[in-house]
Amino acid sequence: MNTTKKNRVLIVDDEADILEMLKYNLEKEGYEVKTAADGKKALNVAKSFLPELILMDIMMPVMDGVEACRQLRTLPEMLNTYIIFLTARTEEYSEVAAFDVGADDYLTKPIKPRALMSRINGLFRREAQRAATTEDGGEVLTINEFVIDRTSYTLTKGGKEIALPKKEFELLFFLAQNPNKVYNRDELLHNIWGSDVYVLARTVDVHIRRVREKIGDNYIRTVKGVGYKFVGDGSET
Numbered sequence: 001m002n003t004t005k006k007n008r009v010l011i012v013d014d015e016a017d018i019l020e021m022l023k024y025n026l027e028k029e030g031y032e033v034k035t036a037a038d039g040k041k042a043l044n045v046a047k048s049f050l051p052e053l054i055l056m057d058i059m060m061p062v063m064d065g066v067e068a069c070r071q072l073r074t075l076p077e078m079l080n081t082y083i084i085f086l087t088a089r090t091e092e093y094s095e096v097a098a099f100d101v102g103a104d105d106y107l108t109k110p111i112k113p114r115a116l117m118s119r120i121n122g123l124f125r126r127e128a129q130r131a132a133t134t135e136d137g138g139e140v141l142t143i144n145e146f147v148i149d150r151t152s153y154t155l156t157k158g159g160k161e162i163a164l165p166k167k168e169f170e171l172l173f174f175l176a177q178n179p180n181k182v183y184n185r186d187e188l189l190h191n192i193w194g195s196d197v198y199v200l201a202r203t204v205d206v207h208i209r210r211v212r213e214k215i216g217d218n219y220i221r222t223v224k225g226v227g228y229k230f231v232g233d234g235s236e237t
Contacts, residue, residue: 006032007124010051012042012068013086014060022055025113029121037061039068046072051081053120056103058087058094066097073102073165080153080166082123086111092200099206102165105193126194141176143232146215148173157215167192168211171204175220175230184227204228 009031011022019035026033034049036042039056040063046054054072058065065085072078084105085098095106107116139150145158153169155162164172170192175183183191185201193203208228212220221231 006030007053008032008034008049008051009120010034010036010042010046010049010054012036012039012054012060012065013057014038015057018057021113022116025117026120029117031120039063039065039071042068043071046078046081047075050077053082053084053123055084055086058085058089058098066101069098069103070101076163079163082166086116095200096202096206099200099203100210102167102210104165104167122194139173141173143176143179146176146219146232148176155215162214164211164214168207168214171207172211172215172220172230175228176232179230179232182223182227182229188228 009026011019011026011033012035013019013022014037016037019037023033023035034045034051036045038060042054042056043063056065056069060068065087069083069085072081072083082104083102084107085103086107086109087094088109089095090108098106107119141148141150147154147156148169149155150169150173153164153166155164155169155172171188174188174191185204188204189201192207208220208222219231221229223229
């Protein structure tokens with residue numbers, strides 16, 4: 001991966017051989033990498049390193065990955081950081097818990113280094129393309145009391161700023177582009193997470209719930225048996 005600006009990646013895992021293997025492969029691809037052996041150390045490193053991507057295990061001493069992710073998402077500077085869980089936990093409840101605290105993706109071990117690097121490279125490539133498109137077009141939606149600015153990833157409601165992690169913001173922006181249009185879960189998964197990210201359909205439900213908690217319950221409506229739509233005025237009908 002040739003780039004003048006090195007993307008920063010933080011790897012969090014309590015297994016030294018995994019840290020070493022991932023660090024080697026990421027640096028080989030041109031990334032700037034730091035590591036941490038538990039969630040508490042990850043918090044301290046992240047505050048100074050400001051990674052654009054965090055690869056996180058779940059089962060770790062001192063502080064597990066789910067709690068670390070939850071605390072990271074309370075930091076304003078970590079709202080737009082991609083957090084990908086890379087874990088041996090395959091239970092559905094673990095995946096749901098990870099997305100519930102703000103994860104962007106969930107991968108299970110073992111994963112081949114080449115496949116992981118391809119996925120990470122693709123993530124940053126899509127992000128660069130999205131940023132270029134945004135800069136060219138200037139994407140700002142003004143709907144009633146909402147101003148949703150994709151150029152700066154900021155959301156205001158009635159003049160008050162509301163902080164949303166990147167995936168929650170993208171989900172809201174996508175729905176708000178076509179108010180009252182209903183999207184099913186598969187459409188939302190494809191457009192927000194991409195076709196190469198294999199996550200549960202319930203992931204959409206979790207993110208919808210989290211967005212509702214922040215902007216109000218009535219702005220994203222459930223169409224039973226179909227999907228979701230954005231209602232800009234929050235009306236009940």
